[in-house]
Amino acid sequence: MPIDLGPVHGRGAVDNPANRFEQIAYEPPSGDADEEATAPTTRFYRDTARSILAHNESPDVGFDTSINPYRGCEHGCAYCYARPYHEYLGLSAGLDFETKIFVKEDAPKLLRHELSSPKWKPEVIAISGVTDAYQPAERHFQLTRRCLEVLAEFRNPVGIVTKNRLVARDRDILRELARDHAACVWISVTSLDGDLARRMEPRATQPAGRLAAITALADARVPVGVLAAPMIAGLNDHELPAILKAAADAGAQYAGYIMLRLPYGVKGIFEDWLTRHYPDRREKVLGRQREMHGGELNDARFGSRMRGEGEMARQIESLFKTACRRNELSLDSVGLSTAAFRPAGGKQGLLFE
Numbered sequence: 001m002p003i004d005l006g007p008v009h010g011r012g013a014v015d016n017p018a019n020r021f022e023q024i025a026y027e028p029p030s031g032d033a034d035e036e037a038t039a040p041t042t043r044f045y046r047d048t049a050r051s052i053l054a055h056n057e058s059p060d061v062g063f064d065t066s067i068n069p070y071r072g073c074e075h076g077c078a079y080c081y082a083r084p085y086h087e088y089l090g091l092s093a094g095l096d097f098e099t100k101i102f103v104k105e106d107a108p109k110l111l112r113h114e115l116s117s118p119k120w121k122p123e124v125i126a127i128s129g130v131t132d133a134y135q136p137a138e139r140h141f142q143l144t145r146r147c148l149e150v151l152a153e154f155r156n157p158v159g160i161v162t163k164n165r166l167v168a169r170d171r172d173i174l175r176e177l178a179r180d181h182a183a184c185v186w187i188s189v190t191s192l193d194g195d196l197a198r199r200m201e202p203r204a205t206q207p208a209g210r211l212a213a214i215t216a217l218a219d220a221r222v223p224v225g226v227l228a229a230p231m232i233a234g235l236n237d238h239e240l241p242a243i244l245k246a247a248a249d250a251g252a253q254y255a256g257y258i259m260l261r262l263p264y265g266v267k268g269i270f271e272d273w274l275t276r277h278y279p280d281r282r283e284k285v286l287g288r289q290r291e292m293h294g295g296e297l298n299d300a301r302f303g304s305r306m307r308g309e310g311e312m313a314r315q316i317e318s319l320f321k322t323a324c325r326r327n328e329l330s331l332d333s334v335g336l337s338t339a340a341f342r343p344a345g346g347k348q349g350l351l352f353e
Contacts, residue, residue, distance in 0.1 A: 026217050073131045
């Protein structure tokens with residue numbers, strides 16, 4: 001039998017479930033767990049990626065091109081839909097995803113190369129998507145900031161999604177881009193309850209810090225919105241009006257929300273998390289998740305996967321729109337422009353000055 005560790009301090013997952021691509025899985029022997037199993041440390045690995053721009057073809061995602069300076073995310077959110085991406089590396093969607101972080105040290109150089117190409121047609125680039133670019137590692141590596149410096153050099157528009165207040169560190173660069181209508185930020189706020197947030201997102205910024213980041217960005221005249229994501233029916237959906245009001249009071253201009261998604265192995269990780277942290281709500285939460293997804297815990301169909309279906313999904317959507325009207329939050333993000341883009345970082349223009 002595997003070791004029952006209980007909640008692992010500072011982590012969302014408690015173990016490493018089998019990789020769906022691997023035929024062989026290791027199951028630790030029964031007995032006392034060692035220190036590394038109960039308090040696993042984060043390890044960083046050099047990622048020798050040859051390109052930095054990823055392209056998205058999903059019609060219900062609000063961007064076509066993105067930058068992810070890291071693979072994996074130390075925030076450790078138990079529900080994170082991006083966890084299965086670690087399986088492509090031969091690792092697990094569980095603890096591996098939050099303790100084995102791959103660092104794309106050449107990201108700024110690769111980005112400059114790709115934006116300098118004659119083939120590049122200016123478009124909005126999203127930062128984040130399958131990782132949080134402002135996770136704790138960013139304080140040391142500063143890859144996200146250096147990528148922003150490259151984007152500012154070219155005046156290429158950028159949209160950021162994060163749940164870490166560290167984004168406010170870069171408001172100087174974002175302010176410069178915003179002057180050309182080339183930057184916006186979405187701060188993800190899932191709860192105003194510090195205890196719930198600490199359990200759901202153990203190494204992400206606490207709710208008060210995220211609201212402070214909204215204020216700092218708004219004061220710097222950087223367009224900023226709140227993303228209530230994910231909303232989990234039976235766990236945090238009742239907080240939706242309060243989250244939107246708090247964000248609006250902090251300076252948010254627009255808002256969005258996304259319902260919980262549980263692809264592949266995330267289903268088991270989230271079920272285990274519920275059992276360990278909220279056993280009394282487990283069946284209620286899972287029952288409502290199935291109710292909104294045709295009897296399944298996950299629905300991969302475009303459109304419905306982000307919002308769910310049925311009466312409960314409609315009620316949450318109505319609650320969201322009503323709260324947005326009350327708090328004067330726009331349902332549409334700020335429009336970003338490519339008009340100020342400067343080929344080769346503006347160097348060509350210097351020849352004529």
